Amino acid sequence: MTTPTRPLRILLAEDSVLLREGLVRVLAEAGFETVAAVGDATGLETLIAEHAPDVAVLDVRMPPTFRDEGVQAAIQLRRRHPALGILLLSQYVEATYARELLRAGSGGIGYLLKDRVSSLDELRDAIERVADGGTALDPLVVSELMSRRADPLDALTRRESEVLALMAQGRSNAAIAAALVIGTGAVEKNVTGIFLKLGLEDSGSEHRRVLAVLAFLER
C-alpha cells in the first residue's frame, strides 16, 4: 500500500498467537522489518544483542504471571538501551503505567491501545516517533488525565485544548498542524498560549514537553 519511509527493524513480544501473527503482517504492511517475534519477555536481551532492533513492540500482559511483565520489561530495556525505541501495546491503558514509562528515561517510549493498530498510519507514526526518541501516548490516557483537571483547563479555548491533547500524546508541532488542518504558525501560537495560561515553561524537546504537560495534569 504505502511506501516505507525507512526500513526500521522491529522486535515483537506478544503472547497471543492470533494477535502476534496479525501484528507481524500489519508491521510488514507498514514497511517495517520484524526481526523477531516472541511470546514472552524473558529472552529480550539476547534477541536485542543478536538482532539490534530499532524498536521493541511489547504487550503488557505476558507469561508467566500475566500481570505487567511488559511494563517491567520496557522500564528495564529503557535503562539499558537508551537508543532503542519502545512501544507498549495493550488492551487497556492505565495512567499509572504511562507515568512510570515516561519517568523511566528521556523519551523514545510509546504506550498505545492495541486498537490503534487498525490504523496503519497511526501505528507507523507512533513507531517512527519512538524510534526517533519521541513520545507516543494514547489519546485515552491523555483524555483521562485532562478530564481530571477540568478546572484550570477551562481557561483554554477549544482549539488550545485540542492542541494540548495532541501535545500530551507526544506529537510534534508539524504533526499537530497536520492533524488539526491548521498552519504550523497557528500551532506555535496556541502552544505559547497554553504554556502561558498554565504557567508552564516550554522546553525544546518534545519528550520534555510531554513530561511538563503531564506533570501539570497530574498536579
Next chain:
Amino acid sequence: MSQSLPAVGRPPAASSPTARPGIRLEADPTADGLAKRRPLYLRLWRGVPRELGYLVPTWIIAVVVFNFLTAAIATGASLVFLFVGIIIVSLVLVAARYLGSFELLRLRSSGLPPIAEPRWTPPFAGKTFMRAVIDPLASAHHWLYYVHGAIVNFLVAIVSGVITFAWFVTGFSLLLTPLWAAVRPSNLPGFSYGPNTEIGTDWNLGTLLTYAVWDREDPGLTALAITGFTLLGAAMVALIPFITHGMTYAHWGAARVLLARFPSEDMSTEVAALAASQRAAVVAEDHSLRRLERDIHDGPQQRLMRLQMDLASAERRMADDPAQAMELMGSARLLAQETLDELRALTQGFAPPLLQDRGLSAAIEALALRSSVPVECSIDLGGRTLPGEIERGSYFIVAELLSNAVKHAEATAIALRVHVVEGSAEGAPVTLTLEIDDNGRGGATLVPGHGLVGLTERVAGMRGTLDLASPAGGPTRIAATIPLPIESQPPESISPAEPTPPVGSTPTLPINPGDPTS
C-alpha cells in the same frame, strides 16, 4: 445522624469467647497486663461502690419481685382450669422475662462481664392470641427466668443481704471500739442503762466487750480487749471488698446459669449470620451477573452480529460492486472498534486491570489520582497480600465511596484511609478498614434508592460492617470494616493466585529468533 448495620455478618457479641479461642488468648495478655499494674487489692476496693450500687437495691428488688411473682403465679395456678389462669401464668412468665432482663441490665453496671440474653422475640407483636399465650409457656427461657426471679435470686439476696449487712455493721462497730471506750456511754446524761457485769462466769465476746468499754477492773485486760476488738474490726473492714465482690459474684453466677443464652443459640446465630452473608453475596453476584449478561447481550453481541452481516454482504458485493463493498468494510471496521470499546468498558467494571496486575494499593492510588476532587490517600496493608476476592470487593467499595462523595455529597476535599488493623474489638483478629471522610453536604442515608444501599450489600457479602455518620450539612464519614481470613495473617504467607492465562494465548514459547512469524 448515625447508623450502624450490625445485623448481618457481624460476629456474635463479645460474650462468646469460645467462638475464636486462639485469638482471644492472643489478644488478652496485653489487656490484662495493663490492668495488673494496679495492685489487685486496690482494684477490688475500686469496685466496692459499683458493687454496693448493685447489691443494696437488689435486696429490695429481689424481695418485691419474689412477692409479686409468687403471688401472681399462685393466682394464675389456682385459676388454671378456667382458661383465664393459663393467660395469667403466661403473662407472669412474660413479666419474669422483663424482670430478668432488668436484672441483667443492673448486673452490667456492677463491673462483672456482661451476660448475653437469649434472642427474644417480641411477646405480642404479629402473633395470634393463642400464640402469644402459648409461646412463653413453651419457652424454656421464660421458665428459667421465672425460677430466677421467684426462687433463686430471692434466696441468694437473703444470704447476700444478711452477710453483707452483718459484716458491715459488725466490722465498723468493732473498729470504733476505742471511741466507745473513751465516751463510756453509761457516763453520758440520759444513758442510764448500765451493763450487767454479773452476766456470768462464762467468758464470751459479750463479756469481753463489756469489760473493754465499761468495767475497768483489770487495766491490762481492758487494753487487750480494746486492741483486740479494734484489730478484728479493722480486719473485717479490710475484707469488705471480698465480701461485696463475692456477693455480687453469687448473683452474677445465678444469672449466668438461669438468664444467659444457651451456647447452642450462639452457634445458630453464627450460622444464621453466615447464611445471611452468603445470601447477600449470592444476591450481589446474581445482580452483577445478570447485568453483565444484559450488557453483553445489548452491546457487543449485537454489534458482532451486525459486523458479521456487513462482512457477509461486503463479501457478496466484492465482485460486482467493489465501491459498495469498500464502504461496508469501512463501517465494519468502525463497528469492530466500537465493540472493543464496549468490551473494555465492561471488563474495566468487572475487574480493573491495575488491580489484577499490581494489587489493591496501586489500584486505589490510581483511583484517588483519577478523582476530580483531590483525595488525600493513606494506605497501609502492613505488607500483606490480601485474598483476591477481598481485594476486588474492597476496590469497588472504595470506588463507590469516592464516587458517592464526589457526585452526591459535592465534596471539595476527601480523605481516604485503607488500613489493616490487628486485634480490633470486632472479634475478628485482623480487619481491613476502608474509611472515607468528605467535607460535602452530608445527609447521606442507607435508605433504598440511595447509592449506598448497594454498598451495604457488598460489605455484608464480605461479612463486614458499614458505619455511616453524615449529619445534614456534613461532614460525612463512612467506614467499612471487613474481617480478613485468619490464613492471611502472617504476611507473605499467601502468594497471590496466579491468574490463568487468557484463552488463545500460548504458554512460554521457546524463543525463536530465526522465524519472525512463529
